[in-house]
């Protein structure tokens with residue numbers, strides 16, 4: 378039986394401290410060399426099953442420990458897909474158009490279409506009006522949605538708020554599209570006054586709008602209805618704009634909240650995407666993309682080799698992902714999903730109150746499960762709780778795997794650490810008023826408002 382030193386199994390976790398790309402690479406590489414001797418693939422002969430089992434068992438134990446404090450990133454870890462284990466005996470591949478099938482018979486396209494139909498109903502588009510596929514995640518959904526838009530409007534300008542996910546700016550670079558970065562409000566949602574000014578100054582070109590149905594850091598929801606009104610006010614007719622909705626996390630949550638913004642193809646929107654591994658919890662990255670069927674011909678090509686039509690970004694596509702998504706939806710049902718959405722939001726409110734009661738600056742948008750607060754002073758603490766941070770703020774994304782006990786332990790440790798940092802004399806609560814508003818800031822100038 379192989380003896381594996383503990384440090385060897387640690388995932389490569391880095392802090393968000395500002396290092397150059399080269400410095401980070403050097404850091405990671407040096408750590409890897411020190412700790413990966415048992416993982417390195419160096420032997421000429423194959424490894425024994427017992428040794429491989431030992432490595433994996435140890436890795437699972439380590440990951441389990443990390444999972445107890447996994448608060449910052451939107452990956453729901455509350456799932457059990459053991460029933461699908463028999464599927465690991467097959468390579469399943471959905472290359473091609475899910476609605477046409479393919480000549481590779483080990484595909485799961487019937488599950489894929491069933492999942493797509495479910496989302497089409499959720500976002501209110503008729504079966505014969507939509508096209509879609511299961512992607513590798515939200516980024517691929519954005520890549521596809523914006524590609525469809527660009528095919529419609531080759532000279533279109535991409536408008537998106539400064540709070541958009543980094544994939545949007547990357548896509549603009551990849552597609553060499555002109556991109557206008559629009560300012561956002563404190564909530565993180567797009568500033569429609571600024572959007573209006575930008576639209577008016579580029580009235581001669583079609584508008585491709587990327588809307589955040591939940592920004593990554595603050596969970597701000599772009600006001601789709603106001604954006605549509607703004608386009609109208611600026612004189613953009615329906616044949617002069619395309620709206621892509623990046624609903625990575627909230628795209629599946631908002632439909633279960635009565636008062637929230639409605640994502641609906643009955644409105645003049647053109648594509649919607651979500652990540653499957655975020656709210657729904659899938660063990661590997663995946664996502665859903667739905668667009669209007671009428672756009673698809675423009676980017677499809679028939680491919681004899683797979684006896685299908687090529688309209689997706691990648692070629693080979695996971696055949697397991699659609700079944701994981703199908704299982705996640707079937708197992709919960711609409712009522713299960715609705716309860717889960719409300720539970721996450723209730724627990725997020727609980728965390729907000731705990732932080733604020735402890736005098737820690739924090740904010741939570743309406744209909745959101747992303748609690749934003751002052752960035753912990755110590756990067757080690759941030760890493761310990763796997764928090765995501767940016768400049769002066771950090772966040773917790775409250776998903777189903779995050780229990781009240783986890784939140785209590787986190788807040789308790791945060792309070793303890795804060796008093797230690799204060800004693801050391803280096804620490805003052807940072808001013809986060811420009812990120813979350815003065816009423817949510819606990820710095821020495823702004824006193825946290827108690828009216829919440």
Ligand SMILES: Cc1ncc(COP(=O)(O)O)c(C=O)c1O
Pocket residue numbers: 451513514515516517519541542544589591592593594623624625626652662663664
């Ligand atoms: C708003 C938004 N869009 C897109 C993405 C990218 O999704 P993925 O990581 O599934 O590619 C994220 C991820 O956090 C996101 O928050």
